[in-house]
Amino acid sequence: xxxxxxxxQPSVTSLSDMRIFMEAPELKSIHCDECPIRHRAVCAKxxxxxxxxxxxxKYYRTFEAGQPIVWxxxxxxxxxxxxxxxxTLTQTMEDGRTQMVGLLLPxxxxxxxGRDSAAYNISATTDVVMCCFRKKPFEDMMSDTxxxxxxxxxxxxxxxxxxxxxxxxxxxxxxxxxxxxxFAIIARRExxxxxxxxxxxxxxxxxxxxxxxxxxxxxxxxxLTIETVSRQISALxxxxxxxxxxxxxxxxxxxxxxxxxxxxxxxxxxxx
Amino acid sequence: xxxxxxxxQPSVTSLSDMRIFMEAPELKSIHCDECPIRHRAVCAKxxxxxxxxxxxxKYYRTFEAGQPIVWxxxxxxxxxxxxxxxxTLTQTMEDGRTQMVGLLLPxxxxxxxGRDSAAYNISATTDVVMCCFRKKPFEDMMSDTxxxxxxxxxxxxxxxxxxxxxxxxxxxxxxxxxxxxxFAIIARRExxxxxxxxxxxxxxxxxxxxxxxxxxxxxxxxxLTIETVSRQISALxxxxxxxxxxxxxxxxxxxxxxxxxxxxxxxxxxxx
DNA sequence: CGCTTCATTGACGACGTTCAAGACATGTGG
DNA sequence: CCACATGTCTTGAACGTCGTCAATGAAGCG
Numbered sequence: 001x002x003x004x005x006x007x008x009q010p011s012v013t014s015l016s017d018m019r020i021f022m023e024a025p026e027l028k029s030i031h032c033d034e035c036p037i038r039h040r041a042v043c044a045k046x047x048x049x050x051x052x053x054x055x056x057x058k059y060y061r062t063f064e065a066g067q068p069i070v071w072x073x074x075x076x077x078x079x080x081x082x083x084x085x086x087x088t089l090t091q092t093m094e095d096g097r098t099q100m101v102g103l104l105l106p107x108x109x110x111x112x113x114g115r116d117s118a119a120y121n122i123s124a125t126t127d128v129v130m131c132c133f134r135k136k137p138f139e140d141m142m143s144d145t146x147x148x149x150x151x152x153x154x155x156x157x158x159x160x161x162x163x164x165x166x167x168x169x170x171x172x173x174x175x176x177x178x179x180x181x182x183f184a185i186i187a188r189r190e191x192x193x194x195x196x197x198x199x200x201x202x203x204x205x206x207x208x209x210x211x212x213x214x215x216x217x218x219x220x221x222x223x224l225t226i227e228t229v230s231r232q233i234s235a236l237x238x239x240x241x242x243x244x245x246x247x248x249x250x251x252x253x254x255x256x257x258x259x260x261x262x263x264x265x266x267x268x269x270x271x272x
Numbered sequence: 273x274x275x276x277x278x279x280x281q282p283s284v285t286s287l288s289d290m291r292i293f294m295e296a297p298e299l300k301s302i303h304c305d306e307c308p309i310r311h312r313a314v315c316a317k318x319x320x321x322x323x324x325x326x327x328x329x330k331y332y333r334t335f336e337a338g339q340p341i342v343w344x345x346x347x348x349x350x351x352x353x354x355x356x357x358x359x360t361l362t363q364t365m366e367d368g369r370t371q372m373v374g375l376l377l378p379x380x381x382x383x384x385x386g387r388d389s390a391a392y393n394i395s396a397t398t399d400v401v402m403c404c405f406r407k408k409p410f411e412d413m414m415s416d417t418x419x420x421x422x423x424x425x426x427x428x429x430x431x432x433x434x435x436x437x438x439x440x441x442x443x444x445x446x447x448x449x450x451x452x453x454x455f456a457i458i459a460r461r462e463x464x465x466x467x468x469x470x471x472x473x474x475x476x477x478x479x480x481x482x483x484x485x486x487x488x489x490x491x492x493x494x495x496l497t498i499e500t501v502s503r504q505i506s507a508l509x510x511x512x513x514x515x516x517x518x519x520x521x522x523x524x525x526x527x528x529x530x531x532x533x534x535x536x537x538x539x540x541x542x543x544x
Numbered sequence: 545c546g547c548t549t550c551a552t553t554g555a556c557g558a559c560g561t562t563c564a565a566g567a568c569a570t571g572t573g574g
Numbered sequence: 575c576c577a578c579a580t581g582t583c584t585t586g587a588a589c590g591t592c593g594t595c596a597a598t599g600a601a602g603c604g
Binding site: 486487488498499501502503505506519 | 549550551552553
Binding site for chain 2: 089094097098099101102112119146149152153154156157159160161163165166167168170171172223263
C-alpha cells in the first residue's frame with residue numbers, strides 16, 4: 001500500500017489550501033527525495049537506501065481544518081510526520097477546561113513508538129497533510145537503522161525544550177506577556193519579511209504573519225479565556241505594538257518591541 | 273579517573289542525609305552492578321560489557337541541599353544520572369520570576385548530548401549524589417552502542433509526557449487543584465503506605481510522605497506565590513483532605529479524595 | 545539570647561474570569 | 575435583495591481568585 005488519500009479531500013478554495021498544495025505539489029506521486037520536509041523530519045538523517053525503505057511503507061492522509069486526527073485513548077495504528085498545515089495536541093478535563101500541550105508544524109512527528117493509544121487529542125487547525133507509517137513496520141525499521149531513532153531523539157529533546165519554555169509562559173507571565181510571547185513565537189517561525197517601506201536597515205525589525213488560530217485556540221494555548229485574549233490583542237494594537245489587517249493577519253512593525261513586551265530573557269535570535 | 277568525590281562532602285546529620293547513604297552505600301567503591309538505579313537509568317538496557325565501559329568513564333559527585341549544580345548558560349562538561357536525592361530545573365526571568373520546569377528524581381538524566389551549555393538552572397533540593405560521565409566519551413559511546421540512545425529516547429518521551437501533564441496544571445487548574453495535584457504526584461511516586469488502623473481493605477487508600485520542597489519551591493513548581501501555597505495547604509488541612517505532622521510530613525487519609533480534589537481525569541492508577 | 549530563615553495569616557487591590565450585550569461576517573431561504 | 579440565523583470576535587460591568595504588602599509565629603543556629 002504505497003499511499004492513500006482520503007476520499008473527502010478538500011477542494012482548493014482558500015489561500016491556505018493553495019499553500020498546502022504549493023508546498024507539497026503532486027502529492028499522490030511524491031517521492032521522499034522531493035519531499036518538502038525531507039531534511040527536517042524523522043527521516044532527516046536517512047541514507048538513500050533507508051529512504052527507499054521508508055518510501056515503501058509510507059502513505060499520505062489529509063485532514064480538513066477543524067477535524068480531529070485522533071482522540072485521546074484511541075488506538076493509533078500509525079505514526080507519522082506533518083507535511084503541511086498546523087495541528088494541535090490538547091488535553092481536556094471532565095468539566096471541559098482544555099489546555100493545548102503541543103503545536104505540530106510541518107516536519108513535526110506524531111505518535112509515540114512503543115505505545116499504541118494516543119495520549120492526547122490531536123486535531124487539524126488548518127488543512128493538514130500527513131505522511132504516515134504503519135506502526136509495526138516503522139518500529140521494526142527503528143530498531144534496525146539507528147538514524148531514525150537518533151533523529152527522533154533530537155526532535156524529542158527539542159520538543160521538551162519547547163514545552164519547558166511554554167511552562168514559563170503558562171506559570172509566570174501576565175496575559176499581555178502571554179499574547180506577546182505567542183506572537184513572537186509565531187513570527188519567528190514563519191514571518192514573511194514585511195516590505196513596509198521602512199528602508200533596508202529596518203527590514204529585519206518588521207514582520208507579519210497570518211494567525212492560524214481562532215481566539216479560542218489561542219486561549220487554550222495560553223491558559224486564558226477568549227475574552228482576555230481579545231482584550232489583550234486590542235490593547236497591544238492600541239499601544240502600537242502590532243497592527244491588524246482583518247482579524248487574522250498581524251503586522252509587527254518592530255520585533256524587538258514585541259519581544260520586549262513578551263518579557264523574554266531569550267533576548268533575540270530574531271531570524272533564527 | 274574512575275571516580276571523584278567533592279572535597280566538601282556533607283557530613284551525615286539529617287534524616288535525608290542518612291537516606292542517601294542508605295540508598296547508595298559505600299559510594300566510593302560501588303560498581304554498576306550494585307547501583308540502585310541500574311535498571312531505570314540511562315544504562316538500563318546495557319549489556320554487561322557496555323556496563324564495564326560505562327564503569328570506566330563514570331565518576332560520582334555529591335551536592336549539598338540548596339546548592340546549585342549548574343547555572344543556565346554555563347558550560348557543562350558532563351552529563352549524568354541522579355543516583356539519590358531531588359534536584360530541580362528552573363527558568364528565571366530578568367525580574368526574578370521563576371518557574372520550575374523539571375523535577376529530577378533518582379535515575380533521571382541530566383544534560384543534553386550534543387549541547388554544551390546548560391539551558392536551565394539545576395539545583396539540589398535535598399543532598400544529591402550524581403553519577404557523571406564526561407560528555408565526549410559518553411557521546412562516543414552513544415553513537416557506538418544503540419542501547420544507551422534507545423533508553424534515552426524512552427526517558428525523554430516520558431519526560432515530555434510529564435511536562436505536558438504539568439502544562440495542564442499550570443494553565444487550567446485552580447490554586448487548590450494545583451496543590452492537590454502536586455501532592456498526588458508525590459504521593460504516587462513515593463508514598464509509604466500508612467498503617468493508620470483503617471483495616472486491610474482501606475490500606476491502599478491512605479498514604480503519607482515527606483515533603484522535600486519548601487513552600488517557595490512548591491510555588492515555583494505550580495506558578496503560585498508562597499502565600500497562596502500556604503493558604504491552600506491550610507485549607508486542604510481544614511477540610512480533612514490531608515493532615516500534617518510538623519510542616520513537612522503530609523498524611524493523606526484517602527488518596528481518592530485527594531485525586532478528586534486535583535480535578536484529575538487520570539482517574540486512579542493509584543499504586544503504579 | 546538574638547539572628548536568620550521559613551511559614552502562616554490578614555487586609556487590600558489588581559488582574560483575569562464570568563456573564564451579558566452587541567458588532568461583524570458569512571451563509572441560508574423566502 | 576433582504577430577513578434571519580450562526581459563528582466569531584469585541585467590549586462593558588461585576589465579581590472573585592490570587593498576588594502584594596505587612597505583621598506575626600515557629601524552628602534552627604551561632
